[in-house]
Each structure stands twice: as C-alpha cells, then as structure tokens.
Amino acid sequence: MIYLTRRERFCAAHRMFREDWTDEQNQKVFGKCSNPNWHGHNYELWVTVKGEPSSELGFVININVIKQIIQERIINKIDHKNINIDVDFMQGKIATTENLAVAIWNELRPFIEKEGAWLHCVKIAETENNTIEYYG
Amino acid sequence: MIYLTRRERFCAAHRMFREDWTDEQNQKVFGKCSNPNWHGHNYELWVTVKGEPSSELGFVININVIKQIIQERIINKIDHKNINIDVDFMQGKIATTENLAVAIWNELRPFIEKEGAWLHCVKIAETENNTIEYYG
C-alpha cells in the first residue's frame, strides 16, 4: 500500500458563530474568530489517497487526475469565497476547520473511489500553528 | 548601520473593488479578488528598522519595543478583522497589498523614530507567491 498526498491552497473568508446566538454570546465562545465583518485565511489542504501502484505505470493514481478532482470539487467552489455564504457543501454548518475537513472528505470520497483508490486523510492548516486531520 | 526585521502575522478578510463601479466592472478588473462576499488571507508582515547598535547594549532597538509598537499600532487593529470595513487606517482606500504597505508604513514611522531608529522597509506577503515591499 502506497500513500500519495497532494497539497492545494485556497484563500477564503469565514466567521465562526451560531446564528441562534447574539454577537456577545458568539464573542464569548469563539472570540476574535466570530468578528461579524468576517476575517480570512490562506488555507492549505493536503489530500492523501492510498492504493497499490499499478505494475503497468507505477502509479497509485495519476497525479493529474487527483489534481483535477480537488480543483473541480473543492478549489473552484471555495477559493476566494466566503465559506459561510458561498460554499454549497458548508451550508448550515458552523465554519470550523473540523467541519470543513469532514465536508471536504465527503465531497472527494466518491470521486477518488471511482478512480480505483481510497481516500485516506483530509488535512487542513488554517494557520501555520493550527491543523486539522480527518480519516473518515 | 544594522537592519533588524521583525515578522508578525495577521488573518483578515478583504475585497478589492471600487465603490463607484458595478460588480461586473470590478470582476473584470480585479477578478476573483472582488468577490462581493469577501475572501481572506493569512498575511505575513515584515517590518525592517535600521540604526547603529548602541555600544552599551549591542541593540539597534530592543526587540520587545518593536514588537509592542507593531502589536498596538497594526496587529490589534487588523488581525481577525475586515480590512475594508474595520481598519481605521485603510478607510477610503482600495484594499490592495500595495495600499496596505504604504498605510502600515505611515502608521509605524513616527513611533519607530521616537525610539531612535529609522523605518527601512514594510514588506507584506499576501500569499506564498505574492509579496509587496515599500521603502518610503
């Protein structure tokens, strides 16, 4: 079994808050991350797939295929967008990196399995100090 | 003459657009950076000051002094904020990194000169690929 990881990046605005709370309540729990006028990040996204390299090509999966899947399913929808407002797969969810990792996993998984590989991990760094990993 | 550089970071939302243009005009010139619902970045800020190290302490300027100036004058005002809406020193300006570098220079300069050093450069990286420098 071989693990292949592709890094992609996206820049997005977000806000962590519950709609059913006041700004004061949100500020108390989510702190500066709940600023009502939004803030944003340069997110880094690592998608790890696993499989056996084919004896014909020596690949787990053609890197151009995995790039294209991530581009179409994730980057085109979230890059230079507002995660809370613009991103279909985050509707109705609190815009934490935890929820984002799970949502990206669910978006990518069927398309990667269709290519004969398994999705192993979705990892997202929000800043150079804060990272989330989800393994399904 | 010695040059001392302090790196700080801030996360902010912004949008590049002219208020006197339609969304279509803004989209044509500023592209995805003009998304009406904002996007954001992890900005890196490098502030370079210059001076002669004192023979008594061997410092151009005490690093804790420069940290505090940048924290109070810039980071507290812009970190986890919306550059277009929340930041006093960016009011009425297009939120390009060029304009941001000039504005930060103007904010910092008097406080650094008060400490007996000269401001040499304000450098801002918006992404790992795009960087702006301003030398006054």
Place this chain on the structure above:
Amino acid sequence: MIYLTRRERFCAAHRMFREDWTDEQNQKVFGKCSNPNWHGHNYELWVTVKGEPSSELGFVININVIKQIIQERIINKIDHKNINIDVDFMQGKIATTENLAVAIWNELRPFIEKEGAWLHCVKIAETENNTIEYYG
C-alpha cells in the same frame, strides 16, 4: 474522530551527557551534542489531540484552551531556559529529544483529558532535519 494539532515553539539550551561519565566518554558517544558549555535549539512542538467535534460548536476542543494548557504546563517552564538545569519535568533524565517528548506527553495528558479530549501525539523537531514523535 478528528485530530487537531497545535504548533508551539521554544528556544532552550541543553547538553547530552551522562553525569557518571567523563567528558571524553560523553564526547565519544554524544559527539558535539555533549559540549560542556551547552548549545541550544529553536524547538518546534506539535501537540495533537483527538476527539469528536461537538455538534453545538463544531470543535474537538477550543483552540484557546489547548494553547493555554501548552503555554502554562510546557512553554512557561522551558522557553529561554536550560533543559538540563531549569526544567522540573526533565530532572534526572538525559536531555535527548526522545526523553523530552515522553516527559511533555506525561505533563500534558491529564490536563487534556480533563477537557474531554485525548492526547494523540507529541512531536518535537530539534532541527529542520531531526524530529521525534511519541504516541503514548
């Protein structure tokens, strides 16, 4: 299950040696790392905790809580210190990164479990080339 990783940094002096050996014996086994006048590093520390994100907040653990635990229990005790002399949880141990990772694990674990999450990994980079991981 979601994994959240927080990076922190500390700068410290240390020396690798056994007190019951001569400088020559220590030099032979630990090489330049046993310099009697000490040397030092910018250590990077990654603490990974795991848990299920709460449906109420979408968090494994509030990032400010994990930051504060690491700050109080580790960074305040080791940053700008001598690991062999100044750090209570390293007393009587050879100051290898292996022993440091185990000691930090033992310091952090009860405080993280008190918050309802599990400690998953303590990772320490001594230089950009040498890294240690401990999973308990």
Place this chain on the structure above:
Amino acid sequence: MIYLTRRERFCAAHRMFREDWTDEQNQKVFGKCSNPNWHGHNYELWVTVKGEPSSELGFVININVIKQIIQERIINKIDHKNINIDVDFMQGKIATTENLAVAIWNELRPFIEKEGAWLHCVKIAETENNTIEYYG
C-alpha cells in the same frame, strides 16, 4: 515506542516513461514528466525509524548512525545523478516516486534492523505539492 525521523535531500534528474512505448504514448500518459531530454527535482526524503529509547543513552538510535546509513546507501548513489540511468536500485523500474519509495525502503531496511531499530516509513516529496509515503 518512539519514532525518529531524519530528513535528507537529493537533487536528481529523471523521466517517467515505458521503454516499450513511443514518445507519443508516453506523452499521453505521463505528460510533461516524460520529456525525452529529462527534467529533475530537489527531492526531500524523510526516513522514520521506531524503537524503544535505551535507558542508558535515551536514544532510539544514534542520529549519526542513521545519517550514515542513509548517506551511504541512498544519497551517495542518487544525489546529482540520473535516477533512470545511474541508480542501481532503480534499474528496470519506472522512475515514479512510488517506485522510488519502495526501492529506498528495501535498501535501508536491513541496515536499520542491524542497529536494533525498525524502519517505519519512507516519505519522499518530489515537489512542495506532491508527496509519497510507504510503510512496508
């Protein structure tokens, strides 16, 4: 059990292609990576070994020993070389990073086990965006 990772780097040329295919066929499958005049990379290699730190020294394995094994068995053979032509352990294989990771695993394993530790992972980054891991 403790995990120790050593990073090394090497610069090498390679080409991804099947000898039994035409340049056109190779171009169709491997794209720009099949350029007949070669291209190259600054590869980063992380070798992770695991074991119990000895109570006498506090080491999983002396870092100088693992450095020397990687240097002699891998770096001396592949750094500033052509992976397809010059590297004995890649003869007859398609020069994908997947195949390279497996081959490096097989080269290193007996020498690390001779030192009383276990090889845990061989990880290779071909670019800052593409990484392969192999765990045996």
Place this chain on the structure above:
Amino acid sequence: MIYLTRRERFCAAHRMFREDWTDEQNQKVFGKCSNPNWHGHNYELWVTVKGEPSSELGFVININVIKQIIQERIINKIDHKNINIDVDFMQGKIATTENLAVAIWNELRPFIEKEGAWLHCVKIAETENNTIEYYG
C-alpha cells in the same frame, strides 16, 4: 515606489560543463554538478517589478498580467525541460544559475516595461541553500 514580487517554480534538468573540456576537466571544476547523465532541481523564481501604484486601481501592475508574462516567456519554456538542450534562451551558455538569472532578466524586461513597470530583480533559488540575484 512600490516593489511587487511574484514567485513561480519550475522543475528542470541541467548539467554544468564546458563542451570544449573532457569529462575529467569538467568533473575537476564543476564537481558532481557536471554528471554527464544530468541531474535536476526544483527551481524557485522570484521576479520583482517596481512602479508607482495607480491611484485608480492601487496596483503597481495587475498580478495576473505579471503571472501571464512569466508563464509564457519563462515557465512554458523551462518547466519539465532540460536547461542545456531544450531552452532557447540558454543556448550556447553554461547552465549556471548566474547565467540563468541574466537570461531570464533579458527575456522578461521588454514585456514588463511594455506594461508600464520596471523590472527590479530576478532571484533564483537552485536549492534551499543556494540563491542568485540579478538587478540588471
């Protein structure tokens, strides 16, 4: 005056040698960099342009314009290529990073001046330890 820097990357093979020398002579002067079967690098390229930001847009130059110039004039010609054989602007030159920086300067300058900005610096990192800068 504002300085804007765009980073791009390319992967290429090369060999440092003089055609009028024997392999032994080349080996003596250029060392492992003269391997007759080539080696390669992940080059990083920083192109810095300078100018006054327009009051209308707040830009020195539209980042998409500078990206496109570097892509068409440099990256399309050198990425996943052999610098000695495949790159028109390096024909007849020793493939040192010094010569590469000067050649890239000469390729880019007219196209950047056509956009109303000045080329300030071409910087190339061959490895994380070796970097070349050229200011014209």
Place this chain on the structure above:
Amino acid sequence: MIYLTRRERFCAAHRMFREDWTDEQNQKVFGKCSNPNWHGHNYELWVTVKGEPSSELGFVININVIKQIIQERIINKIDHKNINIDVDFMQGKIATTENLAVAIWNELRPFIEKEGAWLHCVKIAETENNTIEYYG
C-alpha cells in the same frame, strides 16, 4: 554584478547580559534572554557575495569555495557551542545577533576578497520572527 547567497545553519547557546550588571539589572533590560543558565537557538546564516560571473565558468565564485570558507571560519567555531564562552571572535562582546553579524562579517571578508569577490551582506535569523542584516 551578480549576488550569490549561501545559507548555512548552526545551533548554539548564548545569554544576553552585561558582566558589570547584576542578574536583576540584566533581567530588566534583556528579559528572558538573560537567563543565567543560558538558552539557545537554531541560527540561520545567509552570506551574500557579489561579483561579475567569469565568462569562462559562468560563476561569481565557486559555491564549494564559499561553503568551505564559511565552514572553516564560522561553523566549525560556533556550531554546537556557547557563543559567550567558546567563540573566539565574540570574546568581550554582548552576544546580540547584531554583534554576531558584524563579527561574522569581519571574519569572512578577507577570505572572500582573496577569492576575487566582494562580501555584500551577512544576514542571521535567530528565530523565524527575528532577523538581522549587516552590509559593512
């Protein structure tokens, strides 16, 4: 004129203090950096030399020559050492990065000029946030 930069690294202990002051006075001015039991850093050192590339070789200076000069004159004396105690060229000086940059400049300059190039800049990063540059 071409600028060539070589990066090297060293790990060292130090303490910022004046011998003619009490620990309390030192603590007040130098803060945690004056810890009497030392602390330490992974320093990064960038040495920039400038010159015209020779038409015969296309080099400003052979990279192996500059590597060897830095290794012999600086790294061998300071790596895994105590800057205050062990390093001859820092005797009698406060161990600030400012003073270190000037001292390294003075050590390197004659040996680089002997090779027909000019020393342009000595840059030292003490942490990822604090950097010093000296241009003579």
